[in-house]
Amino acid sequence: MANEQLQEAVNALKNTKVRMTPQRHAILEYLYNSMSHPTADEIYKALEGKFPNMSVATVYNNLRVFKEVGIVKELTYGDSSSRFDCVTTDHYHVICTECGKIVDFHYPGLDEVETLAEHVTGFEIESHRMEVYGTCPECKTEKH
Amino acid sequence: MANEQLQEAVNALKNTKVRMTPQRHAILEYLYNSMSHPTADEIYKALEGKFPNMSVATVYNNLRVFKEVGIVKELTYGDSSSRFDCVTTDHYHVICTECGKIVDFHYPGLDEVETLAEHVTGFEIESHRMEVYGTCPECKTEKH
DNA sequence: AAAATAAATTATAAGAATTATCATGTAGTA
DNA sequence: TACTACATGATAATTCTTATAATTTATTTT
Helix, strand or coil, X not given: CHHHHHHHHHHHHHCCCCCCCHHHHHHHHHHHHCCCCCEHHHHHHHCCCCCCXXXXXXXXXXXXXXXXXXXEEEECCCCCCCEEEECXXXXXXXXXXXXXXXXXXXXXXXXXXXXXXXXXXXXXXXXXXXXXXXXXXXXXXXXX | CHHHHHHHHHHHHHCCCCCCCHHHHHHHHHHHHCCCCCEHHHHHHHCCCCXXXXXHXXXXXHHHHHHHHCCEEEECCCCCCCEEEECCCCCEEEEECXXXXXXXXXXXXXXXXXXXXXXXXXXXXXXXXXXXXXXXXXXXXXXX
């Protein structure tokens, strides 16, 4: 449930020096309820109604804060602007290249990739990211 | 051998409408001899001595041309600026979250992830991407 | 080999995304 | 309630990248 995760995130912030503000709550709420990966500007535009005076800088600042605390991840897909996603550690994403649908995909054991990378490169590995791309069943049938 | 690959790339360009110029040759040469994944600006600065009048736009334009021909790949993760890589064999990337450095990382067998995803989700899988994030040895020592 | 043409280069301006600055406002605490 | 440290909002500044247009250069044609 998205709301539980949101509550968890809010609690995680309570344990830090990070204050809860209406703007921050709204940004988190939007992130946790959106199944997509919004850009900073999309978040900004989505909250324009609720916060007509909110600055873009506030969105960027808070996304950075959330990143530092570890509850939000920044994804760079290759277009000009970054996208942001709540941190979910227990699954990967399968993404439809036709309609953009994102499906969760549980797959165990890629920790060994991190371990190997650590040995081979000498890096201190913190995380990894994987996405699988393809065509979802719906879009597949539409093609025929 | 890097020089053979460079020659191959030059020949590949001969078969297209793309003309060979001293600037282009220098950019390709730098890319094929560098084991790193330079940014456009790094390439620009590296060739400043040889081509004092070369414009940054030339670097960007030619990287785009090389991308279109398929001999260079653009990597958009890590820090703010793109990095460029000669297209060779398949490998994954390990990215430093401090300085943005990208290191190649050979790891076999993630095709099985695609196969499993196909079965579990019903998608017709086409590709996947994976990156490993951490701190490189240089940045690690700088922290102390 | 010289002239014609098509494309590449350079310098610069423009654009977009993100970050910095700083005065003002507000959340959390004593 | 008042205090203090942090957050916000408006705007300026920065950074990376692309667009424009005049000049130069590589290839083709004669």
